[in-house]
Amino acid sequence: MGDKGKLVQVYFGPQHPGAPGNIGYKLWLDGERIVRAEVIPGFLHRGFEKMMENRTWEMSITLSYRFCVEDPDPLEIAYALAVEDLFSAEIPENAKYIRMIQAEFSRIASHMFWIHFIGGSTGLRTPAYWAVTAREEILKWFGWYAGHRVYHNISVPGGVRYTLPEGFIERTLKVLDFVEKTVKDVEKALMRNSIFKARTIGMGKLSTKEALELGVTGPVLRATGMPYDIRKARPYLNYDKVNFEVPTGSAGDSYDRCRVRFQEIYQSIRIIRESLSKLDPSEPFRIKLPIVAPAGEGIARVETARGEYLVHIVSTRGRQPYRVRLRSTSMPLLTTVVNYIIENEEITIADFPVLLASLDPCAPDLDR
């Protein structure tokens, strides 16, 4: 590392094809090597916690998922669960299974989007195109079931909004088959490619202890070998009634993170298949919640595609929350993890987009 006077400062993003959304970095370069990185957030800040205080329980659901546009549904579900926790309401079984289907589809779509992202960063655009088509099938499914492609509004406090349309199960299975086939192709094309391997194996290593220390959850933690998943550790909805595994890696490098995400897609498909068989169209999907909430607190812990998410709602009796606090799942990925890897490894500026892509952060999630 050269002395301070010789370092070059470079701005990376927000207008950069390799940046994970509208977020910037200030990089200090010693030749090609990055020696320090500082994140510049705020380009996507809207102040959800304040806006939710200004809206009633049912209105806030339209806000609850908007700060991670790649993976909106677990956030929506978490908010709905927290409100139900506050009301101490028990929702119908059907709603739980629909929510699981929704969350898992969203996880798949998010990982698909990530494939597009990492494919673009490593120059492998062909598999990225296939992934976008598979994601498109999922979005079309959402458009068909929920009436919108990206922002769904399916889970509301009290259950889910829609019953099963005609041919629901057949169509869902068809989408799953298409997705599974495409993912297999993408995995073969991407993970066995020697260029891809050269750019990811051994890069961005984390051990379990370090990852926990830095505050990481989700696939990045699981790639280090720790099978920690809220869906297993503290099951919400009906995750304890379906069979699935928590895929883990061992090396904790970029390549392992990719492998874990591909495995997660297969597990999600498995969960959806199983949940579909448990739906009962003759049962209700939703219960009516009172308008005025009791004083108290509502908490929900949910596993999103990027890690553990937590909603904390405080109510002082009324139609609106007194305070809502949301956890940012991407904050550790964009801040501490990037800093740690840059300190301990030789990351050049050409590797930086690949490193970011392998962590799969969601920029609006940091800003909220």
Next chain:
Amino acid sequence: MGILEKIFKWSFSRSLWMIHYCSACGAVEFPPLVMSPVDWERYGYMPAPSPRQSDIYIGMGYLTKKTVKFFLNMYRQMPEPKFVAAGCNCTATGGLYWDSYATYKRLDDFVEVEGWVPGCMPMPDDYTAFIEYFRRNLKEREIEKYVSRIKPEAFKKIMEWEKLEREWLKEYEEKMKKESNTPIQYDFAETYPKCFEKDEAKGICKTSISSTKVRKALKELKDKGYVLFININTIDWPKKGVIEIFYIVENPSSGEQVWVKTFVPRANPVIDSVHDIYPIAYYIEREVYEMMGVVFSGHPNLKKWILEGNWDGPPPLRKDVDTPSFVVKTMYGGYRYGR
């Protein structure tokens, strides 16, 4: 119209390059739009990585104050002729974020806009309406009309809005000074290490401790296996005169969480930083500082972070800071259902 001009216009309308700037939510529908499902590239539209080579900017959603300043700077670098189109509702009227303190509401306050694609968010196919219109329209236009300009008063407006925020901050600080002598009416009992509330299903144990002992407690908890730092939650209680703070730590081998509750007086909210125990707290504390105004003593870099360039007013999450009515007053002329 000369034949050369015709050729120029024809070719221009068929090779518009869009600047690759994913500015907000709407950008997530652009991969399907540009890649296989809708395939914009067959129209000659392409995302260009540099503003110097691009012809068109498409607004893809809400305009945070920081983004707008960045966008205007970038837009000046684009060669003429250049255009702006606006997708999404937030660019048109503020949309769902009408009461957000961190966004500007209308793109046409700053630049001239060619067309609006409403929707939240618009589907990829919806943008084809804009392309169809635009290709036809370009061919019929006079050549000098090829520029959608930055409006002359754009920068002045931004400055005025920012001045209002700073004035409010001054007002607020004076108000806080006046209130600094009001006594605290708050019951607090220390229960640490016992839980005062327990939720078995979620694995949450809430415990309370006075603010001076928080560091010690968190160190102990970390040694006990609560190595994952999840969040800091703050709740403002103006009537009681305190800000409650929850430190949330988690034990990843069992999934249990401990919520350490403490409080600081509102008038003098100072608490020790824990960034050296949990590295991620460095960033969360910065966020809490700017949003709630809690000062973490011992923090090496306690500066604005997310709100830098977005908001100059008082800490927005304080309960007595009524940002919605401020926004409605400044941005919508006092009428919240308007534009």
Next chain:
Amino acid sequence: MVLSTIKNAIKYMVKKPYTRQVPRKDDKYRSENLRGAHILYMDRCTGCSMCQRVCPAACIDMVVVEGDWPRNHRKRFPRIDHSKCTFCALCVEYCPFNALSMTDATGFELFTTDKSRTLKMPQDLKPIGKETLTKQKLLSSYAPSYALKKFVETLEGSRKVSPNG
């Protein structure tokens, strides 16, 4: 090896292209639940402002429309700003008189060069597409007895007040 990428890519070369035709006439992605521009049934609306109160985007404003409205003596109707709306269908869900529903008209139909055209007065909230999401559909997810009761109530309510409708 890059061979596996090439092998798979060849497989995709002979597949049918995934790209859909635009401007699409076949409406492949439009569905019967799509949340698009609103329809207002002015003969059912009573001007109760429930939709205004529940709208998270504050895009509904009540305006006076002259005319003979037996159910709506104050002549107040919702004006919906389609450039502010987030298409969440909360107004459809919470309208007690079943007066609002949604169509499959989205940004393609609403595209405009003049922003003021998307500020829709009550009398302009006519179907510009197929009717998709109705209150009845949203109620059907409740337990059947609840949904049915609520829906019959709504219909009876409209019968009681407006003899022609």
